[in-house]
Amino acid sequence: MAYIAAIKILVDEANEANVYDGINEMLRSAQYGGPNGEDRGWIVDWKFESVDPANESVNASIARGSYKEGDAFDDRMIHKDIPVKAFNPFRLVIEAYTVGGIDDRPSWAELTVTEDFLNKLQRMRAVCEDAGLDSVSVSQAPDKWDREEELGIEGDTLKVWPDHFWFEANSDIETRMIDIDFLIQVAKKIAIGDTENPLLPGFMIRNGIVFYGESDLEELVSSYEEVECSECGARTKTVIGCPDGAEICGSCFNNGAH
Structure with missing residues (x-):
């Protein structure tokens, strides 16, 4: 035969x-x-x-060495959703919290959303769907946690459900869960220049940075824009640069503390 x-x-x-x-x-x-x-x-x-x-996205992933077997033929891959050559990486700031409700916690985590990252989420959710798993996880950290060194944040994990993802650290620190399809829609909006707020429920863009949270987004933006005074440790939106490289708040400057 x-x-x-x-x-x-x-x-x-x-x-x-x-x-x-x-x-x-x-x-x-x-x-x-x-x-x-x-x-x-x-x-x-x-x-x-x-x-x-081949799609430009596939060509780019081959050139970067990030192409995974089957990507070109998988309808779940991001190049099926975003116009050719149009993907623009962007910064995403996600609200963070502690599982036990402890006050001394980071307010946010920041990561760069790239085409490779979205495809990774798609592959991980596909593992969940194909194997009937509740979730899968890999060792991966955001680009930065709020107050990372001060709180000794380590042991970062990226966790993915069939429909959401989030980051965990120190066994009790987490980011808010984000709907993967919503994040892909946000990426599509940015790719075509549709950046009118709100991007989607829970998402807001400010100065080219996308913020996601379940509470007051303005408060999240304010927290992200704050910097720490080199002298007293207070967090403030404005600091004064010193000749030795230190950045101090107005109160410390007025008091001659540095």
Whole structure:
């Protein structure tokens, strides 16, 4: 009994003629023989239906070395959702909290949302869906936690459900969970220049930075924009730079504390 197999092949080659030549040569080499070492005409015939350029997103992931097997053919990958060449990485600040409600906690975590990061979320949620798992996790930290050194934040984990993701650290610090599809929609809006607030429920953009939280977003923005006084440790929106590189609040400056 014979079979006709329809397959797709992703070829890392800039010259279309070389794609035809290379695949023809590959199939000719495999034409005689068989899956179990037989000496016979195993591949009888073939023809090309089409040879089309890969999406720019796929080309970019190959160049970066971040391409994962199956990405070009997976409808869950982000290049299926965002126009070619239009993806713009952006900073995302997520509200943070402590599981036990302890007051001494970071207010936020910051990360850069890239195409690779969104594809990673899609792969992780696919593992949940395909294997029937509640969640999967990998060791990955945000770019920065609020008061990271002061609170000794470590042991970061990225956790993904089939529909949400969040970060954990120190066993009791977490970011708010974010709907993955919502984040992809936000990325699409930014890609096409649709940045009118609110982007989506819980999301706001300010000065090119996207904020997400479940409480007062203005309070989250205010907390993110605050800096720490080098002298007294107070957090303030404005600091005064000193010749030695220190940054101090107005009160310390007026009191001659530095």
